[in-house]
Amino acid sequence: MSELRFTEDHEWLRAEADGSVTVGITAFAQNALGDVVFVQLPELQAYDKGAEASTVESVKAASGVYMPLDGEVLEVNDKLDGSPELVNEDPMGEGWFFRFKPTDAEAVAKLLDQDAYDRLIKANAEA
């Protein structure tokens, strides 16, 4: 079993048994974006933390999805090419974006946990 981690940019990360990490955008993020119509997925290559690895296009606008940690992208969710609406329908499951191997295996655990992320959302809502 693996715990979810989050970034301040509203991405979720899940550490997999093989040491790779799956990334998607949170339910909060997809709701804020509205109907997703296109996802530009990353290339299978190394990205630095903070690089715009992917772009999600809603009816309204384009938003960057940033590399949460230094690492190499191993796999992308090809299903999003034909069914970008999965990001809205199942953001934490079928709507995942990509899987990567972090350069520093310990770094994932240092990201926000569920409680910290929930507090962030709450603070945003009250701002």
Place this chain on the structure above:
Amino acid sequence: MSTETLLKTPLHALHLELGARMVPFAGYDMPVQYPLGVMKEHLHTREQAGLFDVSHMGQIRLTGANAAKALETLVPVDIIDLPVGMQRYAMFTNEQGGILDDLMVANLGNDELFLVVNAACKDQDLAHLRKHISDQCTIEPLFEERALLALQGPAAVKVLARLAPEVTQMTFMQFATLRLLGVDCYVSRSGYTGEDGFEISVPAANAESLARSLLAETEVQAIGLGARDSLRLEAGLCLYGHDMNTDTTPIEASLLWAISKARRADGARAGGFPGADRIFTQQQAGVSRKRVGLLPQERTPVREGAEIVDEQGTVIGSVCSGGFGPTLGGPLAMGYLDSAFIALDTEVSALVRGKKVPLRVSKMPFVPQRYYRG
């Protein structure tokens, strides 16, 4: 701009009650979408009927025996022969032939004209009218006094006929004063979605009860500005400040059709509006760039501001409006292109995040207009 300084339409509280997501637009706090979401709101409007609050737009009344003649000095459109009970599309031009704003003009009869102008331009349009024609007619802004609702979609006529059966007799661009729920309203059979439908000018105090009554009909959903934009883009309709501005002439904006025959170089009342010489020269000699429809050949939406390049990578234009068309089922755009590339089916590319997205020059509207012409 903080939300405290934003203006509110008479339907503001209703939008909040309906769960709208509000955004600042042209100085107003406006609903960009309701819980249904942009995609479903768009499709609902094309399938049934959508109710839009467009009260932020400026309504202006011109009164006087010379009102039509006076307004003709500011627009390249035939106003003098606009029949009573009809509405026409027009634009204010500047001395260079650029477009200051686009507007609708209706003839109410009794020497009264009714104008609807864009929200972001309404103060400037009012000043423009006052500067140039206040000595020839009475100019009366109705900005706070009246709200404006748009009821759009194939079921709009059926819904509105429950309040005023006369609307079934109206055709596209006809205009009438009708009593809705006991209140005198200006009703035009027109809109900004490409669908059949109506725009209803109602006194501000009666706007909410009319909106609630229309929303209570099973066919009607509240629709936000997000879907309004995707609907008008599919219909090939221009958005002022994006698809045209003071630097674009009606010829460059592909709006020659809106310049009335009577006001053209060979017309009965040729010229006599700002920038006429430049516009006529352009009409005859051609222009170096023009607004065209563009269909991305991949799934990537191509947004406003994206550069358009030819095969060699030379910049030949830019996108002025772009997004995703829910009815079209794919991305769509409009852009200004160097005239060498404006022929239908010409292949060009847009630069999106450093990558070339192929585009094809396409006819507009992207989705067929379904106006009721009787």
